[in-house]
Amino acid sequence: MAGALSHIRVLDLSRILAGPWAGQLLADMGADVIKVERPGEGDDTRRWGPPWIKDEAGEPTDIASYFLCANRNKRSITVDITQPEGQALIHRLVKQSDVVLENYKVGGLKKYGLDYASLAAINPRLVYCSITGFGQTGPYAPRAGYDFLIQGLGGLMSVTGRPDGEPGAGPMKAGVALTDILTGLYASNAVLAALSWREQSGLGQHIDMALLDVQVACLANQALGYLATGENPQRLGNSHPSIVPYQDFPTADGYMILAIGNDGQFQRFCAEAGQAELAHDARFSTNALRVQHRQELVPLLRQLTVQRSTAEWIAALEAKAVPCGPINQLSEVFADPQVQARGMQLSMPHPTSGQVPQVACPIKMSATPVENRRAPPTVGQHTDEVLQELGLGAEGIAQLRSQGVV
Structure with missing residues (x-):
């Protein structure tokens, strides 16, 4: 049975974690997610190792486990968006797409004609989601934003860590890039809302997601405690400010x-x-x-x-x-009988490494269950396939490849 989003095509121009996490969630629910990467290099996280995935002989490969965590069920193509021919390819893909995900600096894609205004002129039904550190507006908008920086600036580290006076006291970040993950979840929610609204209006829209906004929003009870009292909450280690024990x-x-x-x-x-x-x-x-x-x-x-x-x-x-x-x-965790019963660990066939491990999508849907269709792709694995779907023949693809466009 087709996934819930099998009628949706997503053009994923994002890299690292927040954008790819949103794209993977949409892909897990059935969307055709085309990941656009730089020729010869790909997503930066492909090189963020160790740890590296091992091949069937138990030897380390050049595949970073970091990349594998956020790029399942996608197709990878390589396009040099700095070249006019590459931009033209993206424009052709946009005509056939419902969603664009991108996490370039504010204004970074405008010079390539890949900003929202340019692409909406090509496809008015396009839902275009921008993910940045600080959003499209405000004094910090031009700055680059990274999860660790945002955890500090956004207040999370002020309430995480051992209290002053205890051994090991001091602010502490979360053990995973939590702000990136949460931003990806908010982004995918926003995309689904925009697609739903498009069903009524016939029009797409621009979604402006900022890591800082998400981090502030996710301070939850701690934020409301401060707003209610004017008092800064303090680090309590593993204790809770409002519940004991x-x-x-x-x-x-x-x-x-x-x-x-x-x-x-x-x-x-x-x-x-x-x-x-x-x-x-x-x-x-x-x-x-x-x-x-x-x-x-x-x-x-x-x-x-x-x-x-x-x-x-x-x-x-x-x-x-x-x-x-x-x-x-x-x-x-992965030996726990409940985790095993819920199928949270799986293995998928990979084109160069035999089998690669995955952490399963946690969404369980009765009518349109998540399908694990594709392992995280190699760089440009599906370039020819996608370009052929655009109507390009072998000769045209070969020419683009010789020019370094793909």
């Missing part, structure tokens, strides 16, 4: 997470820990009181949690419907 605790053989969200759960935890009276202590009987008396309660709980192993705690607390869990390494 909601953090990591030591066990006899490691650590576990307690995520107690209401008073009933706290009462059941205390009973299981053999300290039922703690739940009725005047300092700890409600969540608001537990937050107020956090510094007194947490050391008491740590004295209890170290008395059993992580596995023993999890088995006991799950039986009492108290939210808890381990802190897994990735080897444990």
Whole structure:
């Protein structure tokens, strides 16, 4: 059965992570995503290794695992957009496309005739999504933006990391490029909304996505806490500003997470820990009181949690419907029976490396399920195929290749 977006063609001019992540999500849902790369080089992330994918003999290849994480289900063509002939090819593709994704600097594509105004004149139904660090307007618009920079500037690092005065104190970025990922998710949502509106209006539109905007929006409760009080939230390590106990605790053989969200759960935890009276202590009987008396309660709980192993705690607390869990390494994540049952790891045939691993799309749709049609492509793997679809013959393609256009 065709994917939900099998009627949509996306021209993906983006590279690195935010744009490709949006393109991969659309591709996973069935869209024909054509990734446009630089001849001979391709997306920068193709060279962002180690780690490198190993071939069937177990030897490292020149394929960076970074590239593989965001380019599944796409077709790759190489086009030199700085040459007029390359621009003409993009214009021809735009006539047959529904969406363009790009993450060039503000105004960077205008000189090539590939900006929104130029392409909308060719195809008024085009949905054109620009992803930049700071957006198309404002004093920072000309600046380049990178995830790490935005995590700092956008406030995430101010609330992430150990509190001052503790060992290892200081601001800390997330362990993945979270702002890029979130921007890709917002971008794909915006594209789908614009396509839906096009069904009513017959017209496309320009989408202006900025990493900084997304990072500020995703501060969520922390942002609203500041706006409500005027007070800057502080780093709390793995603790929660509004819920206690909601953090990591030591066990006899490691650590576990307690995520107690209401008073009933706290009462059941205390009973299981053999300290039922703690739940009725005047300092700890409600969540608001537990937050107020956090510094007194947490050391008491740590004295209890170290008395059993992580596995023993999890088995006991799950039986009492108290939210808890381990802190897994990735080897444990992909060995977890729930992760395996949900099919989150897969392998796909690759044209040069046998099989390559993938993390599956997490969307489960009953009528139009995600299909894993293509492994992340090699550079320009589908150039001839796509150009033939435009009506070019072998001789014309060979000439473009000899000129360095493709």
